[in-house]
Amino acid sequence: MGDFGGLIRNENMKIYLRVRTYVMFGILIGLTIIISALWLAFGERSSTSMWEVAFMESSILFFLVTIFTVVVAAGAVAEEFTSGTIKLLLIRPWSRSKILLSKYIAVMLFAVTLAIVLFGSTLLVNWVMFGIGNDSANAGGGILPMGSDDSPFVYLLKYYGLTLITSIVTVTLSFMLSTIFRSSGLAIGMALFLLLVVNNFMQLLALLDYKWVDYILFIHLNLTQYLGDFSMREGMTLGFSLAVLAVYYIIFIALTWYVFNKRDVAA
Amino acid sequence: MMETIVQMRGVTKRIGTRTIIDNLTLDLPRGEVFGFLGPNGAGKTTTIRMMVGLMSLTSGEILIDGKSIEKEFEGAIKHVGAIVENPEMYKYLTGYQNLVHYARMMPGVTEHRVREVVALVGLEARIHDKVKTYSLGMRQRLGVAQAMLHRPKLLILDEPTNGLDPAGIRELRDYLRKLAKDEGIAVFVSSHLLSEMELMCDRVAIIQNGRLIDVRSLQDGEQALSARRVLFQVDRPAEAVQALQTAGQSAELAEKAQEADSGFVIIYGDRDGIATANAALVQAGIRVYGIREDVKSLEDQFLEVTGGEKIG
Numbered sequence: 001m002g003d004f005g006g007l008i009r010n011e012n013m014k015i016y017l018r019v020r021t022y023v024m025f026g027i028l029i030g031l032t033i034i035i036s037a038l039w040l041a042f043g044e045r046s047s048t049s050m051w052e053v054a055f056m057e058s059s060i061l062f063f064l065v066t067i068f069t070v071v072v073a074a075g076a077v078a079e080e081f082t083s084g085t086i087k088l089l090l091i092r093p094w095s096r097s098k099i100l101l102s103k104y105i106a107v108m109l110f111a112v113t114l115a116i117v118l119f120g121s122t123l124l125v126n127w128v129m130f131g132i133g134n135d136s137a138n139a140g141g142g143i144l145p146m147g148s149d150d151s152p153f154v155y156l157l158k159y160y161g162l163t164l165i166t167s168i169v170t171v172t173l174s175f176m177l178s179t180i181f182r183s184s185g186l187a188i189g190m191a192l193f194l195l196l197v198v199n200n201f202m203q204l205l206a207l208l209d210y211k212w213v214d215y216i217l218f219i220h221l222n223l224t225q226y227l228g229d230f231s232m233r234e235g236m237t238l239g240f241s242l243a244v245l246a247v248y249y250i251i252f253i254a255l256t257w258y259v260f261n262k263r264d265v266a267a
Numbered sequence: 268m269m270e271t272i273v274q275m276r277g278v279t280k281r282i283g284t285r286t287i288i289d290n291l292t293l294d295l296p297r298g299e300v301f302g303f304l305g306p307n308g309a310g311k312t313t314t315i316r317m318m319v320g321l322m323s324l325t326s327g328e329i330l331i332d333g334k335s336i337e338k339e340f341e342g343a344i345k346h347v348g349a350i351v352e353n354p355e356m357y358k359y360l361t362g363y364q365n366l367v368h369y370a371r372m373m374p375g376v377t378e379h380r381v382r383e384v385v386a387l388v389g390l391e392a393r394i395h396d397k398v399k400t401y402s403l404g405m406r407q408r409l410g411v412a413q414a415m416l417h418r419p420k421l422l423i424l425d426e427p428t429n430g431l432d433p434a435g436i437r438e439l440r441d442y443l444r445k446l447a448k449d450e451g452i453a454v455f456v457s458s459h460l461l462s463e464m465e466l467m468c469d470r471v472a473i474i475q476n477g478r479l480i481d482v483r484s485l486q487d488g489e490q491a492l493s494a495r496r497v498l499f500q501v502d503r504p505a506e507a508v509q510a511l512q513t514a515g516q517s518a519e520l521a522e523k524a525q526e527a528d529s530g531f532v533i534i535y536g537d538r539d540g541i542a543t544a545n546a547a548l549v550q551a552g553i554r555v556y557g558i559r560e561d562v563k564s565l566e567d568q569f570l571e572v573t574g575g576e577k578i579g
Contacts, residue, residue: 006371007371007372009371010368013364013368014357014360014368017359019359084352084353084355087351087355088350088369088413090320091321091349092369092372093341093342093344093373094372095340264321264322266316266321
């Protein structure tokens with residue numbers, strides 16, 4: 001009955017026909033250019049590799065990718081409730097689960113798109129400004145941890161992949177809060193609070209020598225620690241972190257779908 | 268006998284200990300404009316929300332085209348087009364994009380059909396403008412358009428005349444009547460505009476405090492030409508009553524304010540009765556200033572039935 005692709009197209013339309021989405025893309029690309037230009041103005045071009053700048057920018061700006069996606073995810077369900085459009089959306093021959101799924105997929109596609117835009121723009125901008133040829137001056141582009149034999153490009157790809165995974169968990173959390181509380185402000189606020197405040201607090205908690213600390217979500221929201229030799233807690237591996245994240249992810253998804261299916265819509 | 272499109276059986280909604288809808292049983296036939304009338308807080312919108320599956324039922328069931336809205340949601344809802352409360356649209360999209368959005372969610376709605384519906388509600392000139400620039404009346408039209416897209420068998424409109432100008436109201440009224448009569452669609456309209464319901468609906472259900480109080484046919488009243496209540500405005504009401512009684516016609520003084528130089532006399536009769544009464548009055552030398560039928564408006568009936576009770 002009907003075409004599920006149409007539902008995803010609808011959700012995409014509601015994301016990409018809004019001005020704020022272009023402001024987000026603009027900020028991301030604009031900041032990349034500004035940081036590189038500043039580096040070029042105050043640093044020395046000959047001793048700088050494009051990889052070094054690209055990596056530095058990625059590690060800062062990926063944070064924005066997460067924040068922007070959190071904003072879109074928080075709005076996806078909550079704004080339908082606040083604007084009242086949810087009533088017209090849910091009286092179509094589609095189950096609530098499928099409508100929610102189309103929204104979730106659109107949000108995930110948005111996260112990936114932002115990440116690709118950031119990846120592309122950092123590489124392109126810095127290639128233009130610093131030139132790819134400077135690599136020879138500094139093997140590995142100056143970003144590789146000790147003992148790694150990846151090329152800078154592959155290393156950067158891995159970095160993006162791991163960061164995207166944690167980003168998706170955070171976004172799913174915000175999607176859940178948005179569905180449960182039907183308030184995008186609350187969902188954005190809580191997700192960012194957890195991201196900024198709790199994450200820093202966790203650095204301290206990680207020092208504690210209790211077993212239960214290993215199972216706290218926030219300990220695992222920095223997967224890139226496994227790219228180097230350093231890990232936040234003794235004995236933790238990438239596999240273990242991924243497993244813990246998967247459990248949280250499943251709980252978030254289950255709760256979101258349960259609440260959305262169950263609840264009376266009385267806006 | 269007309270076919271039934273909606274069957275509500277013992278529909279009850281309880282939230283906490285409060286009973287919002289209490290054991291509502293109602294059938295809606297095809298081809299009729301059915302009014303749903305009640306004071307604020309009577310449970311009209313709650314009932315509509317349950318009919319379209321936005322709210323769960325505490326007990327009872329609602330069948331649309333024989334399918335349970337709770338157990339076979341997708342099968343039941345595909346016959347329904349609705350506006351629930353206000354026609355809220357995506358304000359940052361154009362009217363056309365809004366329609367395309369809903370068209371994609373329903374099987375068999377072509378681009379041609381979208382344009383057809385736009386023409387139907389008379390929005391061609393502004394359909395490519397953003398909805399945030401629309402007036403309430405235009406949003407209402409867009410709301411009707413999205414409800415009509417998939418040619419539903421049941422059209423549910425919550426306060427559809429809200430924000431429409433008199434011409435728009437008349438247009439909508441004619442259109443809904445035509446839909447019901449020609450295409451056999453059941454139209455379910457809730458409204459607080461009693462006079463509007465009177466012109467639009469074949470029947471009205473009156474609901475109060477979540478309970479169905481009465482279902483009455485509005486068109487019957489018009490057809491019952493016999494024994495209409497007619498008011499005569501005359502210069503000497505007391506003498507007029509006597510003159511009429513002498514002529515063999517039952518008449519009484521109206522309760523309503525008798526003015527110094529004129530007053531009202533009530534008779535019950537058909538067309539001929541009115542003419543005879545008038546002749547009798549003129550013969551008796553009584554001056555007749557006016558003759559009019561005293562139709563009890565829906566408002567009077569409504570207040571009579573609900574006792575003009577306050578909310579809660």
